[in-house]
Amino acid sequence: MRVHFVALRDNLKPMDEKDMLTWEQLIKDSYLLLPLVALVVMLSIGFSPFGSCTIAIGTTFVLSFFKKETMMTPRKLLKVFESSGFSCIMLAITCAGAGLVISVITYTGLGLGIASVVARFSGGFLLPALILVMITCIIMGMGMPCTPAYIISVVIGAPAMNALGIDTLPAHLFVFYFAILAELTPPDAIVAYCGATIAGADPWKTGWEASFLGIMGYVIPFVFIYNRAIILQGPILAILATTLLIFLAVSLNSAAVTAFLFRPIGMPVRVALWIAAAAVIYLSTFEAFLSKPSVSIGVLAISGAGLGVFYLLNRRLVKSFRIAHS
DSSP states (O other): OHHHHHHHHTTOOOOOGGGSOOHHHHHHTGGGGHHHHHHHHHHHTTOOHHHHHHHHHHHHHHHGGGSTTTOOOHHHHHHHHHHHHHHHHHHHHHHHHHHHHHHHHHHHTHHHHHHHHHHHHHTTOHHHHHHHHHHHHHHHHTTOOHHHHHHHHHHHHHHHHHHTTOOHHHHHHHHHHHHHHGGGSTTOOHHHHHHHHHHTOOHHHHHHHHHHHTGGGGTHHHHHHHOGGGGTOSOHHHHHHHHHHHHHHHHHHHHHHHTBSSSBOOHHHHHHHHHHHHHHHHHHTOHHHHTSHHHHHHHHHHHHHHHHHHHHHHHHHHHHHHHHHO
């Protein structure tokens, strides 16, 4: 949504329709999803992760022969083994480092110590405790690839969250979110800095822009701690209502941050949109309230109507935008 509003605000030229991927081509190439399907199916029926990955890789190898351009010739296969070997070296080093940190945390009892520190400093209140866990995970995930960042953060963050009475799935997802968000959070927004280097932009400004671009990512983990419907745990109506509310909040926040909603908007309107987005986020945290069928249906009707109006107005704006560029 943020990128969409920026494109409209800055009058960026849209892609030519003849350069877009057609539905016919998309359907024709849909067989490329089979390795992913194989991976999920193998894991679901009880295969080990190693075995499932091996089958998925084998499926990919077989599918490569469906097209002449992608066929795995001996030369291509050798190149794949070479690049995989280099990737494995980097992965082994990072996992070894993560293993050292995990061993220190496990055998010294540091994880439980951090859990007790979080409980003490938060005064037993959930929200301050979650904020402390968030800060810890962002610090532990700085400058690390996704997998080691999650492994290290979960060893520290999960015990603290379990001590607060939070279930395993939302606790791990909360930790995972912020371990990954560390990569676009200054002062060590490594992904943003890599992007800035490629674009020849200011790394510091790019890091802050990345944080603003993904600002809702810092909010949504708090929502599924209070309302598990957003992670598909609960009645179907509550899941749909919560999803629509979150999407509505994302849209409102994106418009406020971008200073554009069908036209450029001033600070008073932006503040009003931020207040509305905060109110919608706050409403989405009431799991018991949204689980009531009458409430869920009402929320679906109101938010659905609001998003429908937004879609029609946006479609009209985009259409006029394309006509202006044609």
